Amino acid sequence: MSKLRIGFVGVGGMGQMAHLSNYALLREECEIVALADPRVKLGQAVAQRYGVPQAFVSHEELLNGAKVDAIVAPQLYRTHYAIIPDIVRAGIPVFTEKPLSLTVEAGEQLVKLAEEHRVLHMVGYHKRSDPAMEYAHRRIEEWKATGEFGKLQYIRVTMPPGDWIGGADAPLASDDPYPQSPLEPGPSYLTDDQTRQLDTFVNYYIHQVNAIRYLLQEPYRITFGDRRGVLLTGESDSGVTVALETAPYQTTIEWHESLLVCFERGFVRVDLPPPLARQQAGKVTIMKDNGKEPPSYECPVMPNRSAMRQQAMNFIAAVQGLRPAPCESKEALEDLKLARDYILLMQNYK
Template sequence: MTAPVRLAVIGCGRIAQIAHFPALEKADGIELVAVCDPAEDIARAVATRYAVPAAYSDPRQVFDDPTIEAVLVAAPDRFHHTLAADALTAGKHVLVEKPLCSTVEQARELVDLVDRTGLVLQVGAMKRHDAGMQFARRFVTEELGQVRTFTAWYRIGDLRAGIEATLFPRVYADAGVRQVEAGFKADRSRYLLATHGAHIFDTVRYLAGEVTSVVARHRDDGTDQAWQIILITDTGAIGTVSLTVDVPGQPSEGIEVFGSDGTVRVDTHFPFYRRASTVHAYSAGRTVVPELVDGDAYERQAEAFAATVRSGGRPVPDVRDGLAAVDLIDAVAQAAETGREIRC
């Protein structure tokens, strides 16, 4: 049998505690051997909860540990580039939370570093590992024909907080750290565009193709933020993306792709329901709605990462996919700020 990948998690904050640790506990092919967080009490608490043998407060302790093969970078976005680069330099494979990093320049540096080291870097756009999304990808490739147009939406409703309170486990947190992070998120529009745009733009590329042109408008109503975007792909398909945050109502996410021979609609559920996306795929006079029961995309992405580390091949999504998502985030921001069409 193949030995499990010995993994350390760097960053024990909210996303790590609510998503990654529960997934890693179940994932095949992974042995969680260390956690690391600058707040020592948080690192120790998480290590105790998940019976992890080592709790570090300095990432260098992870990078210097020869028994650790790979790291999951779950620290805030602004640390992704440095931590991923240091891990690769230390000979560790990397699974890094989306977005890959904060700037296009940083993303290009990571592309170069992956090429030089030959190590695995997988971006944590976990929706590529959603079983419904993967079904839709196969349908687009095999039955939909030429992609002609698409519409995608990503809506964070104001009911999300109550849903999270019901679904999430207790989260160990440091009040001082939360206050610092709130300061970095004060540029609300840029933060929301990056953290949520990383998902929807990756989904667009996954199902509709490479984007070559962007037109965007942004509306700022304080806590409510909205972007309406027109995208053109390299094959000439025309699509729209609606990204709205903290609007009244339920969260909602999905994409509908129209081709020459068929149509597919993907409705993606809030990930902590642990449900695969609901898919309606139409071609040749019939609609298929697959029944998909494996619904933990975070677990599936960890297992895919471990399989790539052990068996080789291209991680999904890889560092170049991460670069493309950051490039699209930047292009949408430029288009909204200038009112011009931006070429990608």
């Protein structure tokens, strides 16, 4: 199968560290043939650093001037509504960072466009691509199918603020002025304060909202949120309890994100590395206790591959039709609905 020709729309800090640096090393699977960034000096420096033959200043110029099979567009999510429709209408599969958008309404329009044009729009919930998460997901589904360890009862995700960079090298920079792109406005039914709360929540915690559904493999709803914004809880369609501890404490030079999936007679736990840690997968711990023998523990060894690298591989495979994307826009829309419901629920304390 021939290599995919990849175009990049946006090569700022996250564009370089989380995405471009990983695609550039997948030389057997793809080649980066063009990039676009309104910061001319930065675009030229990045193109030279990664050997990208064409550099443009806008996504429109790239669409008109380069031949690409797919586009990676690591933009601010509040600019998706103004950029992504052009790419989808051009019929080009696209990857964007999380979340899909700020509001449910804008998200619905992006989902509708992707469906109308039959174009893949993969949303970058990279935690789904961590080898440890993929492994845990398979084991959880096996336990649910066999019933060997009882029913799935509880999922808890903890993500205190910490060092999410994890020692990653600094990206290339320039003295270009930061582009002033129009940002998606908040919904009419939220106040300015509520919109700020929504913006903060989807920026920091939408990954965990999505990860809960990935491990559950069914819808859930939010039922409680404390007034300090430390804990929210919910319940799935089948009655599984879920909890998200957003900021019970914070760390300065560590990262303590964990996911615990509890069955009646055992659990599967994943401890994730900092999001930008270089080629480091999470850790899986599996406990089994059938009540007849002493509890046993497994700690399978994961490959030296980061979630970001695996995510790039997953997007390429999805564009090629080899396997489904980990999360498409239609599913990502459900995260925005949960975030909206959470913000409205919190207003009960005002």
